[in-house]
Amino acid sequence: MQSLTISGSDSRFLFPTTSMSMPDPKPSVAFFPAHISKPIFSTRVSPGSVKAKAAVNDGLVAEVAEAAELSFYELLGISESGSLVEIKQAYKQLARKYHPDVSPPDRVKEYTRRFIRVQEAYETLSDPRRRAMYDRDMAKGIHLAFSAGRRRYQNDEGMDEKGEWKSRWQAQVSELKRRSMNKDSKGSMSWGARMRRQREESCNGL
Amino acid sequence: MAEPAYIVASDNETTGEEKSSAAFPEIAIGIDIGTSQCSIAVWNGSQVELLKNTRNQKMMQSFVMFKDDTPSGGVSSHLSHEHEMLSGAAIFNMKRLIGRVDTDPVVHASKSLPFLVQTLDIGVRPFIAALVNNVWRSTTPEEVLAIFLVELRAMAEVQLRRPIRNVVLTIPVSFSRFQLTRIERACAMAGLQVLRLMPEPTAVALLYAQQQQQTEHENMGSGSEKIALIFNMGAGYCDVAVTATAGGVSQIKSLAGSAIGGEDLLQNMMRHLLPNAESLLSDHRINEIKSMALLRVATQEAIHKLSFQTSVQVDVDLGNGSKIRKVVGREEFEAVNQKVFDRCESLITQCLHDAKVEIEDVSDIIAVGGCSCIPKIKNLILKIFKREELYKGMNPSEAAACGAALEGAVASGVSDPFGNLDLLTIQATPLAVGIRADGNNFIPIIPRNTTMPARRDLIFTTVHDNQTQALIIVYEGEGNKVEENHLLGYFKITGIPPAPKGVPEISVCMDIDASNALRVFAGVLQPRSSHPAIPFMEVRMPTVDDGHGWCAEALHRAHGASLDLVTVQKKI
Structure with missing residues (x-):
């Protein structure tokens, strides 16, 4: 279970993770939201360590880490039986809180990350078919495998919803396969972690 | 010493960092730069107010006249007659030309305007020039827009008694990001900082969200989600948006837009009235510009009248030997422009499809912009939705500027004790x-x-x-x-x-x-x-x-x- 909660997509906001140890056609490429052009981490984080979370202790970051581990229902603050109306209301309420246009100026970056996460939750749960799939995955304890930002191009993509549906499902299957293969490996880092590491180094070098 | 026409405050592009990090000491004003008309609005502390120029006009014609040494725009200068704008000395329709290269069909369609638009079809800027003392003086859409914005800014500064720096501008949905940089450049030339560039229908959507929120407050409403379709068609562009509104939040579900507008209706009609208009319209022989202007004014008047009556008498002497004397019926006008109307229809259906919204789900249908008063436009919208009526709570020519002013106030961090600014637009990518x-x-x-x-x-x-x-x-x-x-x-x-x-x-x-x-x-x-x-x-x-x-x-x-x-x- 541990490897599930800290691997790939769910840790996209922050910390280095256990990830694949062999060339893999589906590396985790979810990473830090963009407008961060400077590394916000002054502490160097050790790859693959859950303690990294504590090392990156900056309050704000820990808070987001928490958000990253929440289910879409928890993220929106509704029950798993919540109706579409409730989902929409919760989304609009959270948008008013986290949308960068209305968030406090000093927290825009953090809130932007949160908003994108809330948006993903809303888009999944407000679509009956995607919600059903998500619910099924959640029952299996793999609900964090979803990530709207992570995909490969398919020629038929966007042609019909079924295609998208199928590709998501396939992405999840391969993600699961990957995880079961690499459960214990700690040799490599997520893309985001590598990026941060590299930026940090280039900064230190200056 | 002559005042410079405009000040180049910064030649650099405004960067995102500047935009997002600055603390905003002032309320940004909202500007709706239309292809033919322009208006400017600001949050006055309790509501949105449209500013008027010295001639008490809320709507100002978007043009810049190049005369003598100093160019002057439609905010300050007064035209004795419509023909003056069509003498070749005035540049207008800059919103159709900005950020386009000379292979663009929209640029080609602009070649029949009285000023010079020359294309060499090699993918560079078109050659745009105004006729000053029988000499073509070259200019760019950015320069024209900047001169116009300087006038707008001066007008607002006098009325609000404070310097104006931050603005929210409305833009067509179909504008590319390259075109947006040209708008930003024009603003920088005019000493203005762009806080937001808002697709026009999303500005209208924000105004709608505010109106809905006020109604809810009055009726102690439940705050349930309402879906509205916004159709905005002016002289240059036709834009459509679907918005889901609840509690002051306007969530843009889909956007669609195209560079079609009143200008196309006008040109189709001119060609219809004068079948061999082509050489007259595109040759730009100086002595023919006047004939072209006469035809343009007569056609424009006829189209306006056809919104209120079913037929109109066109009677114009072009001064070059040809005369037009013809009765034009509304149906004839509609047939000549069938393609434009078809395109409007397809934009609406595309937008509904993209938003995954059925026509029954749409609570309100809002039509704004100059072309929204054309009966054919109204009818085609009502027909799509199988309705009897459009939304009535908005002034079609002021809505976009008002929405931009609301966004300006919200983005400037202003709060209102009565909750009138508890608003948010969640935008979507138009392209x-x-x-x-x-x-x-x-x-x-x-x-x-x-x-x-x-x-x-x-x-x-x-x-x-x-x-x-x-x-x-x-x-x-x-x-x-x-x-x-x-x-x-x-x-x-x-x-x-x-x-x-x-x-x-x-x-x-x-x-x-x-x-x-x-x-x-x-x-x-x-x-x-x-x-x-x-x-x-x-x-x-x-x-x-x-x-x-x-x-x-x-x-x-x-x-x-x-x-x-x-x-x-x-x-x-």
């Missing part, structure tokens, strides 16, 4: 952004109608063995082929570790923040390593400046397919 790959194909990375802020990525790979470099060419648009889309810029990633083709994993990520700044990241992923194979490049787009029509061709000629990328197909 897809992506890169060239798989030969000449456009591969979207952030699709159209994606909620902003957004971040998406895709993996690509090389097409040649031991390919060490790849060109990331960024486009925006909806076409499958790159040439059907707008080029935003390009950069090269180098140092890809030598490997057989198809092996390197090149990640291209795009990020759009809430102020609509686009950044593109590209680099090579390296399995089993904590370092990317090469440093990731982060580039703010667009990077192209003028003459970008040439760039793609030149790149192709210089490099062929040697720096190409292909998408990675799903492997299971």
